[in-house]
Amino acid sequence: xxxxxxxxxxxxxxxxxxxxxxxxxxxxxxxxxxxxxxxxxxxxxxxxxxxxxxxxxxxxxxxxxxxxxxxxxxxxxxxxxxxxxxxxxxxxxxxxxxxxxxxxxxxxxxxxxxxxxxxxxxxxxxxxxxxxxxxxxxxxxxxxxxxxxxxxxxxxxxxxxxxxxxxxxxxxxxxxxxxxxxxxxxxxxxxxxxxxxxxxxxxxxxxxxxxxxxxxxxxxxxxxxxxxxxxxxxxxxxxxxxxxxxxxxxxxxxxxxxxxxxxxxxxxxxxxxxxxxxxxxxxxxxxxxxxxxxxxxxxxxxxxxxxxxxxxxxxxxx
Amino acid sequence: xxxxxxxxxxxxxxxxxxxxxxxxxxxxxxxxxxxxxxxxxxxxxxxxxxxxxxxxxxxxxxxxxxxxxxxxxxxxxxxxxxxxxxxxxxxxxxxxxxxxxxxxxxxxxxxxxxxxxxxxxxxxxxxxxxxxxxxxxxxxxxxxxxxxxxxxxxxxxxxxxxxxxxxxxxxxxxxxxxxxxxxxxxxxxxxxxxxxxxxxxxxxxxxxxxxxxxxxxxxxxxxxxxxxxxxxxxxxxxxxxxxxxxxxxxxxxxxxxxxxxxxxxxxxxxxxxxxxxxx
Numbered sequence: 001x002x003x004x005x006x007x008x009x010x011x012x013x014x015x016x017x018x019x020x021x022x023x024x025x026x027x028x029x030x031x032x033x034x035x036x037x038x039x040x041x042x043x044x045x046x047x048x049x050x051x052x053x054x055x056x057x058x059x060x061x062x063x064x065x066x067x068x069x070x071x072x073x074x075x076x077x078x079x080x081x082x083x084x085x086x087x088x089x090x091x092x093x094x095x096x097x098x099x100x101x102x103x104x105x106x107x108x109x110x111x112x113x114x115x116x117x118x119x120x121x122x123x124x125x126x127x128x129x130x131x132x133x134x135x136x137x138x139x140x141x142x143x144x145x146x147x148x149x150x151x152x153x154x155x156x157x158x159x160x161x162x163x164x165x166x167x168x169x170x171x172x173x174x175x176x177x178x179x180x181x182x183x184x185x186x187x188x189x190x191x192x193x194x195x196x197x198x199x200x201x202x203x204x205x206x207x208x209x210x211x212x213x214x215x216x217x218x219x220x221x222x223x224x225x226x227x228x229x230x231x232x233x234x235x236x237x238x239x240x241x242x243x244x245x246x247x248x249x250x251x252x253x254x255x256x257x258x259x260x261x262x263x264x265x266x267x268x269x270x271x272x273x274x275x276x277x278x279x280x281x282x283x284x285x286x287x288x289x290x291x292x293x294x295x296x297x298x299x300x301x302x303x304x305x306x307x308x309x310x311x312x313x314x315x316x317x318x
Numbered sequence: 319x320x321x322x323x324x325x326x327x328x329x330x331x332x333x334x335x336x337x338x339x340x341x342x343x344x345x346x347x348x349x350x351x352x353x354x355x356x357x358x359x360x361x362x363x364x365x366x367x368x369x370x371x372x373x374x375x376x377x378x379x380x381x382x383x384x385x386x387x388x389x390x391x392x393x394x395x396x397x398x399x400x401x402x403x404x405x406x407x408x409x410x411x412x413x414x415x416x417x418x419x420x421x422x423x424x425x426x427x428x429x430x431x432x433x434x435x436x437x438x439x440x441x442x443x444x445x446x447x448x449x450x451x452x453x454x455x456x457x458x459x460x461x462x463x464x465x466x467x468x469x470x471x472x473x474x475x476x477x478x479x480x481x482x483x484x485x486x487x488x489x490x491x492x493x494x495x496x497x498x499x500x501x502x503x504x505x506x507x508x509x510x511x512x513x514x515x516x517x518x519x520x521x522x523x524x525x526x527x528x529x530x531x532x533x534x535x536x537x538x539x540x541x542x543x544x545x546x547x548x549x550x551x552x553x554x555x556x557x558x559x560x561x562x563x564x565x566x567x568x569x570x571x572x573x574x575x576x577x578x579x580x581x582x583x584x585x586x587x588x589x590x591x592x593x594x595x596x597x
Binding site: 018021022025026029030137140141143144145146147148149152153155156160161167251255258259262263273274276277278280282285286289292293296297300 | 333435436439440441443444445447448449450451452454524528531532535536537538548551555558559560561563565566569570572573576577579580581584
């Protein structure tokens with residue numbers, strides 16, 4: 001157990017270090033700007049006085065390390081600063097959007113994960129059959145599609161032609177839970193289609209990898225049914241890589257929402273980020289990139305931890 | 319060489335043959351776009367959103383009255399061209415860095431490795447958006463940013479492959495002969511690292527291509543009036559709500575090419591690695 005604990009603590013420390021370096025990059029990336037932020041935003045025409053005043057407002061007169069720690073401690077206390085575009089508190093801008101984005105990602109995950117594992121097991125069970133080949137082609141194809149292509153196809157068929165779902169995921173204000181789910185179904189379905197393929201292929205590969213091992217051959221010779229071999233003998237040992245790929249795909253989901261949110265005009269963090277990038281509203285871009293980076297790093301960290309914890313060789317040391 | 323190629327094509331399953339055909343057609347369109355269409359790339363030739371076949375516009379016109387088919391043909395040239403240049407740059411940077419890390423080892427390896435770890439910890443799309451906010455959106459910035467971000471993935475693979483090669487006897491022989499680092503990397507490591515790198519090139523190209531289209535779709539990639547598939551989808555997206563499939567055409571063009579490349583890479587990987595999962 002001590003060995004396990006050391007590995008977990010090491011991994012956590014590494015994760016914290018990464019978070020720190022990433023926050024440094026996100027904050028100091030702006031320093032790479034030729035000239036400085038104030039000049040870049042105000043443009044050529046600004047008088048030196050305006051630039052100086054603006055610089056003071058952005059606290060650009062302070063040295064970078066002081067600004068960085070101000071920013072970092074501000075964030076830790078929930079103060080993200082103000083938007084340049086409309087002078088509102090960033091925390092206020094992000095408030096509801098944060099929940100919306102997490103809700104959408106969670107909904108997609110609830111649909112995608114069981115579906116992917118189920119299809120993966122089926123493909124491993126009936127490997128090299130027509131069913132397996134068909135699934136292989138379909139998943140390879142869906143990996144190759146841009147998110148917005150899938151999104152618009154779904155809109156065309158399910159929203160415009162069939163009229164079953166709304167084509168715009170408008171979730172402003174208080175909505176009952178199922179109404180919210182209903183309005184989010186198309187974006188969630190898009191995300192599902194995008195990430196199910198990868199998870200399913202990895203599930204299939206993880207199971208098939210094990211099928212060459214002697215204990216599976218033993219089970220085979222005993223005359224067990226193929227379904228039982230896969231469910232009882234192969235699956236438990238394949239769980240670690242499957243959990244790993246599922247969590248990595250969840251990390252992808254959180255970032256993948258950006259384009260899907262824009263397609264469906266969904267009021268989430270991705271939409272905010274894209275709007276701010278086109279307005280060059282740097283403080284908001286910094287805060288929302290930090291959110292995405294942190295979510296991504298934490299989920300990847302979680303995947304690593306799960307891989308360590310579910311490893312039977314570490315759980316039962318000799 | 320030609321004989322081998324023909325043998326390979328005959329042996330290929332239909333999916334790989336389909337992929338090869340798609341790649342050939344796209345390359346042809348990208349090269350000869352100006353010959354294939356009577357209109358200019360961003361020439362306004364009619365009124366907005368003309369339906370298909372009206373006034374000689376086979377696929378109608380877009381939101382500014384430009385010929386849709388012309389834009390799609392030119393889009394092949396711009397979108398594929400930029401993605402291709404970006405992928406090449408990513409491989410140049412990532413490949414050289416990866417080989418160097420493997421060949422030199424020691425602190426070069428450690429330094430490059432940790433640097434890449436940090437870069438890869440940030441989601442690519444978010445990183446790209448952050449840098450594009452700071453540096454502004456223009457084609458050279460776009461190419462350099464995406465190439466650098468993608469070279470981290472190439473670095474990982476190139477290093478891993480080269481690691482197994484630099485311990486070979488023939489590499490040691492070359493070193494003892496007094497050959498320089500560049501010679502060892504180019505003449506000893508590179509030829510033996512080719513198959514996985516070629517397959518990765520195909521996959522990376524797909525990824526970069528989808529990534530640039532995604533950015534353009536968000537309005538943050540290739541800027542108008544340059545014809546580009548991602549931004550064409552965005553510009554004409556309103557048509558979808560009327561049940562018109564025109565905006566799906568450029569998106570479908572993106573999808574078809576990536577599917578084609580993926581099929582070919584899938585087949586190529588299967589061929590070169592002897593990868594079989596039929597036990």
